Amino acid sequence: MTRPVAVLGPGAVGGVFAVRLSLAGNHTIVVAPPETVGMVALAGITVEVDGEVLAARPEVRxxxxxxxxxxxxxxxxxxxxxxxxxxxxxxxAGGVVVPLLNGLEHLDPIRAHFGPRVAAASLSYFEAYRVGRVQIVQPRPTALVTMASEELSRHELEDAAAIMRGAGIDVDIEEDEKSVLWRKAARLAVLSVATSLTRRPVGALRDDLEWRPRMEAALAEACAVAVADGVNLIPSSQWSLITSMEYDLTTSTARDVAEGRPSELDAIAGSVVRAGERLGVPCPVLSELVSEALAA
Incomplete structure (x- = not known):
């Protein structure tokens, strides 16, 4: 019998993955706290994407x-x-763990719990948000998971990628774990604090004569920290990715802040600042933005 797949945490990201994996024919188990278990067991999970409603009833535990x-x-x-x-x-013990968290510091506690079965991964070209406990909106039907591992074999990563691709999730497998994390973390550190502080979308910020230079300076600092950590990030290339984003795009961090929920500001932007401190790379602009956002 084929072993199931599992999703720890059926929020916006986990909920979309659980629905897509279930509809692709995978026996999918959602793991959640008791209050969420009851709701998923009763109503399943729905995802509205491009005007279409996808619904699934994964096993929940x-x-x-x-x-x-x-x-x-x-x-x-x-x-x-x-x-x-x-x-x-x-x-x-015989599977692969794919963390979909943001920032730079989550791999250590996850590996402390699961051991060497954990890949480094990042999720990009993805946006989703909850409109109810088990109702999710995904404005654009895209998702790209990038993975690398120093412990898992290429074959094991390819097997995991095949499951995701079968569920309509794009996957890139790379060689360097740090690169996988930094290429998103440097950019998202800037976007998370800027969108949270201003409550404005990415397009408005990059067109703003005050905010654009602050964001560019903070991004240059984040890229300098990445270089010191062995990852060659070019600020202009990272900024080009920001300019290619949809005008009305925001971050999940900004949504959490706006709705008074605990946010990942420290886990995302704070982790970059702490990496700079560890590596001796000053980040005055990014540090100031993080302090402002955490104090707001």
Whole structure:
């Protein structure tokens, strides 16, 4: 019998992945706290994408205790420690763990719990938000997971990628773990603080005569930290990616801040600032933005 796949945390990201994996024919288990388990068991999960409503009723459990071939960790950073306790490490002893968190510091606690079965991964070209406990909107039907691992074999990563591709999720497999994390973290550190502080979309900020130079300076600092950490990031190339983004795009961090929920500001932007401190690379502009955002 083929082992199931599992999603830890059915929020916006985890919910979309759970629905897509289920509709692709995978036995999918959602792992969540008791209050969420009841709602998913009763109503399933729905995703509205491009005017189409996708619905699935994955299996839902308060704890994962059976072996899986693939586990997505899709909780917010502040919920990670308690969420990891919901999964027995033995369940992924023969599988692959794909963390979908943002920032630079989540791999260590995840690997401390699961061991070497954890890939470095990032999720890009993706936007989704919840409009209810089990109702999600995905404005654009895109998602790209980039993975690398120093421990897992290429074959194991390809097997995990095949499951995702079968569910309509694009996958790139690369060689360097740090590059996978930094290429998103440097850019998102700037966007998360700017969109959270201003409550404005990316397009408005990059056209703003005050905010654009602040963002460009902060991005240059983040790229300098990445270079010091062994990842060659060019600020102009990273800025080109920002200019190619949809005008009305915002960040999940900004949505959380606007709605008074705990945010990932520290986990995302704060982790870049701390990396700069560790590597001796000053980040005065980014540090100021982070301080302003956390104090707001």
């Amino acid at each position: 308060e704890r994962l205790e059976r072996p899986v071939r693939l586990l997505f960790v899709a909780v917010k950073a502040h919920r990670l420690p308690e969420a990891l306790e919901l999964v027995d490490p033995e369940t992924v």
